[in-house]
Amino acid sequence: AVVSTQSTGKYLSFVSKVTWKARHKFLKVEFPLSFSSDQAQYEIQSGLISRPTHSNTSWDSAKFEVSGHKWVYLGDGGHGMGLVNASKYGFSAQHNTLTMSLLRSPTAPDGTADIGEH
Numbered sequence: 001a002v003v004s005t006q007s008t009g010k011y012l013s014f015v016s017k018v019t020w021k022a023r024h025k026f027l028k029v030e031f032p033l034s035f036s037s038d039q040a041q042y043e044i045q046s047g048l049i050s051r052p053t054h055s056n057t058s059w060d061s062a063k064f065e066v067s068g069h070k071w072v073y074l075g076d077g078g079h080g081m082g083l084v085n086a087s088k089y090g091f092s093a094q095h096n097t098l099t100m101s102l103l104r105s106p107t108a109p110d111g112t113a114d115i116g117e118h
Contacts, residue, residue: 018118020103027103033096035079040093042068053093065092065101074098 006013018027039050044067053074055061066072072091073082083091083100090101103114 016102016118018103020105020114020116020118023105023107023115025105026101028099028101031081031083031098031100033074033079033081033098035076036096037074037076037093040091040098041073042066042091043071044069051093053095055094065090072098072100 005015014029016029020027037053040053041048041050049066051063051066052060055064067089068091069089070086071082071084072093073080074093074096075081081098083098085100088100088102092099092101103118105114107113
Protein backbone atom coordinates (compact mmCIF):
# COMPACT_ATOMS: atom_id res chain seq x y z
CA ALA A 1 0.00 0.00 0.00
CA VAL A 2 1.14 3.52 -0.76
CA VAL A 3 -0.33 6.52 1.03
CA SER A 4 0.46 10.08 0.06
CA THR A 5 -0.71 13.37 1.48
CA GLN A 6 -0.57 16.95 0.29
CA SER A 7 -1.52 19.93 2.41
CA THR A 8 -2.74 23.17 0.86
CA GLY A 9 -3.95 25.69 3.41
CA LYS A 10 -6.90 24.29 5.33
CA TYR A 11 -7.17 21.13 3.26
CA LEU A 12 -5.27 17.86 3.43
CA SER A 13 -5.50 15.64 0.37
CA PHE A 14 -5.19 11.92 1.10
CA VAL A 15 -4.57 9.42 -1.72
CA SER A 16 -4.08 5.69 -1.31
CA LYS A 17 -2.99 3.00 -3.76
CA VAL A 18 -3.52 -0.59 -2.70
CA THR A 19 -3.05 -4.01 -4.22
CA TRP A 20 -5.70 -5.88 -2.26
CA LYS A 21 -5.41 -9.67 -1.96
CA ALA A 22 -6.98 -10.32 1.45
CA ARG A 23 -10.24 -12.15 2.07
CA HIS A 24 -12.62 -11.48 4.96
CA LYS A 25 -10.65 -8.35 5.96
CA PHE A 26 -11.68 -4.71 6.30
CA LEU A 27 -9.31 -1.82 5.47
CA LYS A 28 -10.04 1.49 7.17
CA VAL A 29 -8.17 4.75 7.64
CA GLU A 30 -8.38 6.58 10.95
CA PHE A 31 -7.85 10.26 11.65
CA PRO A 32 -7.29 10.91 15.38
CA LEU A 33 -8.10 14.49 16.35
CA SER A 34 -7.08 16.76 19.22
CA PHE A 35 -10.73 17.35 20.21
CA SER A 36 -13.85 15.24 20.64
CA SER A 37 -17.60 15.64 20.33
CA ASP A 38 -20.65 13.74 21.51
CA GLN A 39 -22.15 13.69 17.99
CA ALA A 40 -20.92 13.33 14.40
CA GLN A 41 -22.89 14.33 11.31
CA TYR A 42 -23.01 12.28 8.12
CA GLU A 43 -24.38 13.14 4.69
CA ILE A 44 -27.18 10.77 3.68
CA GLN A 45 -29.59 10.61 0.75
CA SER A 46 -32.06 13.13 2.12
CA GLY A 47 -29.77 15.48 4.07
CA LEU A 48 -27.74 14.62 7.15
CA ILE A 49 -27.97 12.39 10.18
CA SER A 50 -26.33 12.77 13.58
CA ARG A 51 -24.99 9.78 15.47
CA PRO A 52 -23.35 9.56 18.91
CA THR A 53 -19.58 9.11 19.07
CA HIS A 54 -19.82 6.93 22.17
CA SER A 55 -21.28 3.50 22.83
CA ASN A 56 -22.99 3.93 26.19
CA THR A 57 -25.91 1.68 25.26
CA SER A 58 -26.44 -1.37 23.06
CA TRP A 59 -28.32 0.93 20.65
CA ASP A 60 -25.24 3.16 20.36
CA SER A 61 -22.96 0.15 19.85
CA ALA A 62 -25.11 -1.06 16.96
CA LYS A 63 -24.44 2.23 15.14
CA PHE A 64 -20.71 1.59 14.72
CA GLU A 65 -20.67 2.52 11.03
CA VAL A 66 -22.85 4.85 8.99
CA SER A 67 -23.52 4.48 5.29
CA GLY A 68 -22.82 8.09 4.39
CA HIS A 69 -22.61 9.54 0.91
CA LYS A 70 -19.73 11.99 0.56
CA TRP A 71 -18.83 13.41 3.96
CA VAL A 72 -18.67 13.07 7.74
CA TYR A 73 -18.13 15.94 10.18
CA LEU A 74 -17.00 16.04 13.80
CA GLY A 75 -16.97 19.35 15.66
CA ASP A 76 -17.08 20.67 19.21
CA GLY A 77 -18.11 24.28 18.60
CA GLY A 78 -14.55 25.60 18.61
CA HIS A 79 -12.89 23.04 16.33
CA GLY A 80 -14.08 20.89 13.46
CA MET A 81 -12.89 18.31 10.96
CA GLY A 82 -14.64 16.86 7.96
CA LEU A 83 -13.77 14.00 5.64
CA VAL A 84 -14.96 14.47 2.06
CA ASN A 85 -14.56 11.76 -0.55
CA ALA A 86 -15.67 10.75 -4.03
CA SER A 87 -16.24 7.02 -3.77
CA LYS A 88 -16.30 5.58 -0.22
CA TYR A 89 -19.51 5.23 1.73
CA GLY A 90 -18.72 3.84 5.18
CA PHE A 91 -17.78 6.17 8.03
CA SER A 92 -17.59 6.07 11.79
CA ALA A 93 -16.67 8.42 14.61
CA GLN A 94 -15.62 7.34 18.08
CA HIS A 95 -14.85 10.07 20.62
CA ASN A 96 -12.01 11.96 18.87
CA THR A 97 -11.39 9.69 15.84
CA LEU A 98 -12.95 9.84 12.38
CA THR A 99 -12.74 6.63 10.34
CA MET A 100 -13.41 5.94 6.67
CA SER A 101 -13.82 2.41 5.31
CA LEU A 102 -11.69 1.91 2.21
CA LEU A 103 -11.95 -1.77 1.24
CA ARG A 104 -13.51 -4.99 2.42
CA SER A 105 -13.24 -8.44 0.98
CA PRO A 106 -16.37 -10.51 1.40
CA THR A 107 -16.65 -13.79 -0.48
CA ALA A 108 -20.39 -13.69 -1.06
CA PRO A 109 -22.09 -12.98 -3.32
CA ASP A 110 -18.93 -12.08 -5.28
CA GLY A 111 -15.87 -14.16 -4.41
CA THR A 112 -13.52 -11.56 -5.90
CA ALA A 113 -15.08 -8.41 -4.42
CA ASP A 114 -12.46 -5.67 -3.88
CA ILE A 115 -9.58 -7.95 -4.96
CA GLY A 116 -7.04 -6.16 -7.14
CA GLU A 117 -5.69 -2.64 -7.66
CA HIS A 118 -7.38 0.32 -6.02
